[in-house]
Amino acid sequence: MSLSLTSLLHVTGLVKRFGGFHALDGLSFHAAAGEILGLVGPNGSGKTTSINVISGLYAPDGGNVTLDGVSIGGIASHKLVHLGVNRTFQIPKPFLSLTVRENIAVALAYGRAQVAPPTAEALMDEYRLTEVADRPASELNNAQQKMLDLVRALATRPRLLLLDELAAGLNPTELDWISARIKALAQTGMAIIVVEHLMGFIEQITDRVIVMNAGKEIFEGKLAVAVKVPQVIEVFLGGEHAA
Amino acid sequence: MRHLLLIVLPLLVIFALLPGVYQNHLLLFNFVIFLVLAQGVNIIYGFTGYLPFGYVGFFGAGAYGFAITVMHYHASAPMAVLVAGAVGVALGLFLSPLLRLSGAYFAIANMAAALAVLHFVANPALEDITRGPYGVSLTGTFNPTLAYAAALIVLALTMGIVVFLKNSSFGLALQAVREDPVSASMAGVNVVRMRVIAWLASALVAGLAGGVYAWYVSVFFPDNVFSSDFSIFAIVFALFGGVATITGPIIGVVALYGVYNLIGFTTPQYFQLIYGLLIMVLVLFLPAGLVSLATRRGWRVP
Ligand SMILES: Nc1ncnc2c1ncn2[C@@H]1O[C@H](COP(=O)(O)OP(=O)(O)O)[C@@H](O)[C@H]1O
Ligand SMILES: [Mg+2]
Numbered sequence: 001m002s003l004s005l006t007s008l009l010h011v012t013g014l015v016k017r018f019g020g021f022h023a024l025d026g027l028s029f030h031a032a033a034g035e036i037l038g039l040v041g042p043n044g045s046g047k048t049t050s051i052n053v054i055s056g057l058y059a060p061d062g063g064n065v066t067l068d069g070v071s072i073g074g075i076a077s078h079k080l081v082h083l084g085v086n087r088t089f090q091i092p093k094p095f096l097s098l099t100v101r102e103n104i105a106v107a108l109a110y111g112r113a114q115v116a117p118p119t120a121e122a123l124m125d126e127y128r129l130t131e132v133a134d135r136p137a138s139e140l141n142n143a144q145q146k147m148l149d150l151v152r153a154l155a156t157r158p159r160l161l162l163l164d165e166l167a168a169g170l171n172p173t174e175l176d177w178i179s180a181r182i183k184a185l186a187q188t189g190m191a192i193i194v195v196e197h198l199m200g201f202i203e204q205i206t207d208r209v210i211v212m213n214a215g216k217e218i219f220e221g222k223l224a225v226a227v228k229v230p231q232v233i234e235v236f237l238g239g240e241h242a243a
Numbered sequence: 244m245r246h247l248l249l250i251v252l253p254l255l256v257i258f259a260l261l262p263g264v265y266q267n268h269l270l271l272f273n274f275v276i277f278l279v280l281a282q283g284v285n286i287i288y289g290f291t292g293y294l295p296f297g298y299v300g301f302f303g304a305g306a307y308g309f310a311i312t313v314m315h316y317h318a319s320a321p322m323a324v325l326v327a328g329a330v331g332v333a334l335g336l337f338l339s340p341l342l343r344l345s346g347a348y349f350a351i352a353n354m355a356a357a358l359a360v361l362h363f364v365a366n367p368a369l370e371d372i373t374r375g376p377y378g379v380s381l382t383g384t385f386n387p388t389l390a391y392a393a394a395l396i397v398l399a400l401t402m403g404i405v406v407f408l409k410n411s412s413f414g415l416a417l418q419a420v421r422e423d424p425v426s427a428s429m430a431g432v433n434v435v436r437m438r439v440i441a442w443l444a445s446a447l448v449a450g451l452a453g454g455v456y457a458w459y460v461s462v463f464f465p466d467n468v469f470s471s472d473f474s475i476f477a478i479v480f481a482l483f484g485g486v487a488t489i490t491g492p493i494i495g496v497v498a499l500y501g502v503y504n505l506i507g508f509t510t511p512q513y514f515q516l517i518y519g520l521l522i523m524v525l526v527l528f529l530p531a532g533l534v535s536l537a538t539r540r541g542w543r544v545p
Contacts, residue, residue, distance in 0.1 A: 077428035086429060095422035106419045109412035110431035156431055
């Protein structure tokens with residue numbers, strides 16, 4: 001495949017165990033610069049775990065992760081951030097007692113972005129946080145905390161951005177708005193992996209999807225094709241989330 | 244810069260002038276020592292969230308570092324104070340694996356570590372080096388006036404560190420680590436290194452304070468300089484005023500140590516009661532310290 005040659009991220013045979021349980025069981029996929037890749041699958045299929053391993057929160061128990069051809073499996077998170085990997089959290093994790101501005105300042109100061117990152121003002125303006133700039137993050141609503149989580153990641157100028165259920169809980173207008181933002185980010189050459197349950201949203205923004213079940217990929221390609229594959233249908237109808 | 248001029252400088256000037264107008268020199272000296280220790284607790288607890296219940300370990304180790312340098316190497320007192328600081332840092336490095344523990348586990352392990360250092364120093368088998376349980380007498384370096392001046396310099400250094408933490412992205416990153424180490428690492432912060440640096444800085448100031456204390460009192464026993472009162476007082480003062488601020492621990496020391504000395508001397512029987520009630524009220528109603536009365540109103544407290 002020609003796409004895989006130009007890919008930024010390669011995940012091959014990734015394994016992550018918790019005790020005897022294989023949360024990731026030989027997961028393989030790739031993502032190219034400028035691409036928006038959807039990662040879908042029922043609850044517990046290992047989507048968050050794969051983001052946790054790629055972003056250095058857990059060391060893999062097997063398999064490889066490479067970024068630009070360099071093996072990054074098991075490297076500490078802060079070093080991966082400096083190499084251009086960042087992510088948001090399914091449950092946003094801002095620095096609660098710090099103000100929004102201070103939250104962003106930490107990432108701007110320590111992210112070691114290779115290209116000059118946008119200013120805090122520009123980021124807050126773009127992600128609708130200007131009004132709450134000087135309020136502690138604990139006072140933000142869930143959607144605002146998610147945006148702050150995203151802005152914290154963007155302040156480090158990632159080349160690879162992993163979004164874990166960023167859109168969950170947003171209303172339809174906010175969904176349209178955030179899809180446009182994510183697409184614009186991809187156009188700057190960022191590789192973006194989007195974990196999401198909302199199929200309409202996935203359809204709207206992704207170029208390609210990986211369907212996961214029980215810690216490995218069972219489908220790779222267009223979402224429109226995925227929904228016709230019997231194995232995929234079975235996984236989704238058997239799980240809690242129907243496609 | 245503003246904080247140095249408006250808070251640190253006046254504090255130092257006041258404590259430099261007070262011995263001229265107030266007779267109880269030892270009490271003033273103790274105030275300075277508690278200011279250093281409360282700010283040292285502020286550095287490690289306020290900015291990283293580790294509660295150092297064995298903080299006195301660094302203080303006592305510094306005091307003995309001073310004593311041993313003076314007794315066995317006949318060094319000058321200022322030189323011996325620097326050694327005391329180095330001993331604090333060395334002990335901090337040795338104990339840095341404790342930072343892997345969190346919450347109450349860290350607090351308890353730190354307390355145990357301080358006890359271990361006490362028993363090591365007080366061991367009769369080490370009599371030739373530490374004088375063991377029999378205590379040290381350093382009459383050769385006895386000079387309260389100079390020791391007081393040295394305490395002020397240590398206070399200046401300590402305040403300088405806190406002002407730096409309060410005004411730098413380094414201090415901000417430390418607070419980020421305290422709030423959420425995982426997110427902090429995803430902001431590019433080397434979490435382990437930051438914690439160790441803050442830990443060593445707080446160990447340094449406690450070691451220096453211990454050295455200055457040994458210089459000032461010149462005669463002491465292991466139980467004096469390893470008394471858990473130092474840890475508990477420093478923690479209570481810092482918490483009472485409010486940590487992660489420059490002024491909170493100062494307010495805490497001046498108010499509580501002031502009350503302690505007023506009530507403690509005249510009516511010791513009421514002291515425990517009032518002090519105990521005060522701490523309860525604080526924990527229940529003002530967990531973020533006195534300064535939170537202002538921050539709740541949206542005022543920024545330096
Ligand atoms: N830290 C952990 N310890 C133990 N089990 C975990 C841990 N993280 C995830 N798991 C388990 O791994 C599986 C995959 O979880 P996760 O990656 O969060 O799924 P998804 O994000 O696809 O819903 C689940 O069964 C979950 O319980
Ligand atoms: Mg998940």
